[in-house]
Amino acid sequence: MKTNIFFIGFILVMISCSKKEKASSTIVANLSVSKIDNPFSKSMSPLQFVDSINNEFKGIKDQDSSFVMFLNTINYRKVKDAIKQGKINQETIDSATTKIYLLSGFNKGKQFYVIDINNNKDFSDDEVIEFEKNVTENKKYQDLFEIKKLEITKFSTNKLYKQKSYLQFLPAPDYFTYKQETEEEKFMHSLQLVALKHDYLYGTFNVSEEEFGVGVNEGLFGNEFIFKKSDTIFYPLNHQLFSKFKLKDTIKLNDKHFRIDSLIGNPARLIINELNDLKLVYGFNTNEVSKNYTIDDLNGNSTNLKELAKQKGFLFLDFWGTWCAPCKELTPELVKLHQQYNNQIQFVSLAFELDPKPVIEYTEKNQMNWYNGIIRGKPKSGDMSSPIIGGLRVECFPTFIILDSDLNILYRTCGGGDNYEGLKEYLSSEFE
Structure with missing residues (x-):
């Protein structure tokens, strides 16, 4: 009996130690x-127009020259998925305050907006923010608008909850571009507002x-x-x-x-x-190891980073685009670097573009006589779906990464100025 008790006690101690060890690693x-x-880069979201102003809203100022707009504070795509999975029901969503309403309009030659701060759908008890119609022509116009600390509804792990958020509401008449507009649509779009998230x-x-x-x-x-x-x-x-x-x-x-x-x-x-x-951990920072990504040249032929790196033992990756002004400014500098280090480093320029044609024209015109490839994506979209763009976290253009034949990341930087000077200093110290 004592033996059994001792054995049970030993097992309990081992389980306890196991739990403590697991907890200590979390x-x-x-x-x-x-x-x-x-x-982080501050995210900007356009407000949507309410289809029509009805008796639901009160305190409407100059109804003939104003519109009610709203900002969704939850991601409805995630909500729809949760509803389909039975994690939350539509009634719960409908009963929650998930929108911030604003009144946007013109009055006596000035533009204005009103934020329904207390969520009562009555704009008469809220502050009127007035400004000139051409305020966005001022490069520092954002500084004229106060950042508001608001309590908003969020949706996460299949639950709705309240959270403080710092939001700045700004006029944005040129946020969307329209090929054809009626006069009424043109007037409506001139009152477009966006929410800039600061938190x-x-x-x-x-x-x-x-x-x-x-x-x-x-x-x-x-x-x-x-x-x-x-x-x-x-x-x-x-x-x-x-x-x-x-x-x-x-x-x-x-x-x-x-x-x-x-x-x-x-x-x-x-x-x-x-x-x-x-085991082996792949990463995207200096002193980490890159995955062996597959890339395509401008004619659609595929290869991978290791195949390119083994040609000269080192690889110089340049992520750029013909749409990127800082990239194009550095083109003459890259040509000089290639002439200087061509015998020691395999240069590879990867353009983030939808179409290879402008890349072919640009590289030929500017004598970029090294390996040129294309990563298909919409410029300035923030699209990280490409394995190499997402895997190496290329969010700044141009980005420069230097690797050895085992794909160890030796150096990375992005942009021009001091960062580019640092790149040149690194090359000079390691390859001269």
Whole structure:
């Protein structure tokens, strides 16, 4: 009997230790809304017009020259999927306040808008924001409009919840371009408003007694994560060390590897798991290893990075486009670099374009006499669906990455100015 009790006790202790070990390898970062030191590109969303102003709304000012508009605060595509899966019902959605209403119009020669701050569909008890019709011609016009801290409805993990958000409402008569418009449509479009989101989620956590900070933002193609030491600022987008991660990515912190596991809503929490049984980890930063991506030349012939890299032992990747002014400004500089390092480094320029024709014309005209390829995508769309664009996190054009024959990432940077000078200094120090 004593033997059995001892055995059971031993098993319970082992289970307990196992649980503690598992818990110690998991990090939970509590997140809250912040707009300080925002590391993300601010997202801009156009407001939609209400089909017709009816008795549902009160306090309408100059009804003949104004329109009611609204901003959806939840992603209805996600909601529809959740309804189909039976995770939430339509009645719950309909009963929630998921829209912010604004009245946009003209009055006595000036343009105005009114935000229904208290969500009562009555604009008479809200502030009237007036401004000149041509205000958007001022390059700094955004500074004239106050950032509002509003409580909005969000939808995450199949639940609706309230959250503070920092929003700035701006006139945007040229946000959409129309080939043909009636006079009535032209007037309506002149009152177009957009919402500029200034906030993101921020939290801290510890690794080996050192505190880190993490920023989280819902981008066009899913959640984005940026990390930093908690006592420093986030690197800006065009900085050499800027890194934006996605869910399931692996990140190295204090010589330990972690997987960004999941994001749980209300209250928002980020779950990060330490990887103990570590195999080869692919990444997109300096001192990491790139995957062996397949690419196409301008004639549609495929190859991969390793095949190109082994020709000379090193690979110079240039992500650019004929639509990118900074890229074109650096073309003469790239031609000089190619002439200088052609014998040691395989140059590869990959244009992010819909059609190879303008790329062929440009590369021939400017004597870009090295490997030129195309990654098909819509310029300036933020489309990260291409494996190499998404995998190497190419969000800044031009982006330059140098790899060795094993696809170890030796250096990366983007843009011109000091960043490009840093690239030249690196090449000079390593290949001369």
